[in-house]
Amino acid sequence: MYDNALTVSPPTEERQNSSNVALFLSLFLLVLAFFILLVAISTVEDVKSGAVMDSLSSTFSKTRLDVTDPTDYSAMDGDLLPGHQFQEQITTLFATTLQVAKVEIVRPGRFMQVSVPTETMFANDDVRLRPVVIPLFDRIVATLSGQSPGVHFEMEFVVGVNYTQDGELPIDQSLAMLRASGVVEELTARGVPPNAISIGLREGGLDTVTINFYVRDDDELRLLYLARDAQPAPPK
Numbered sequence: 001m002y003d004n005a006l007t008v009s010p011p012t013e014e015r016q017n018s019s020n021v022a023l024f025l026s027l028f029l030l031v032l033a034f035f036i037l038l039v040a041i042s043t044v045e046d047v048k049s050g051a052v053m054d055s056l057s058s059t060f061s062k063t064r065l066d067v068t069d070p071t072d073y074s075a076m077d078g079d080l081l082p083g084h085q086f087q088e089q090i091t092t093l094f095a096t097t098l099q100v101a102k103v104e105i106v107r108p109g110r111f112m113q114v115s116v117p118t119e120t121m122f123a124n125d126d127v128r129l130r131p132v133v134i135p136l137f138d139r140i141v142a143t144l145s146g147q148s149p150g151v152h153f154e155m156e157f158v159v160g161v162n163y164t165q166d167g168e169l170p171i172d173q174s175l176a177m178l179r180a181s182g183v184v185e186e187l188t189a190r191g192v193p194p195n196a197i198s199i200g201l202r203e204g205g206l207d208t209v210t211i212n213f214y215v216r217d218d219d220e221l222r223l224l225y226l227a228r229d230a231q232p233a234p235p236k
Contacts, residue, residue: 100117110215114213118208120132128182151216151217153215154213154216158200
């Protein structure tokens with residue numbers, strides 16, 4: 001008697017590996033086709049793309065290193081991190097509030113300058129601030145108040161004045177000086193730390209206001225105070 005039943009041999013390991021490879025390849029092609037379909041049916045929003053590019057351009061503004069300052073300084077990454085964060089916050093404030101402002105990082109993590117047209121901040125021939133500046137000042141005060149231990153944030157409001165024929169500062173209170181005093185009073189009333197705001201004067205440049213932002217550690221601040229105390233008192 002002959003047994004005519006068929007005998008099915010179990011799949012070998014090689015056949016199983018081939019089946020697994022084919023399965024994974026099929027899944028990969030399916031996922032690839034899905035993403036190709038998503039790209040094909042998507043549309044480009046020009047308005048949103050332009051807003052993103054403008055935001056990136058404002059945030060990563062022109063950086064210029066101060067090569068004329070012979071003072072060398074060194075700091076650990078942990079010391080510079082608060083300074084970089086502070087500069088990023090200030091850059092974002094002006095980029096979202098006053099788009100006409102020019103932000104320039106002179107020393108990364110240490111010193112930055114913001115130039116603003118005078119007519120943007122003040123009414124014509126008036127000491128009063130424009131309403132658009134008030135929310136900006138509130139956010140600046142909050143940023144200056146958020147100091148990290150061992151790191152100090154400072155703001156210097158610099159206005160242009162016309163020097164006398166002898167090359168000296170004018171004695172009379174000019175419009176620019178009254179505006180600078182008004183800015184300090186406004187920031188003080190809104191809670192800015194007293195040691196975080198100062199006034200600077202420069203010759204000319206009446207059509208532009210410069211705002212300097214400094215980041216100093218305890219040692220640098222101590223040396224700065226010693227240098228100020230060593231200066232001779234002005235004649236009475």
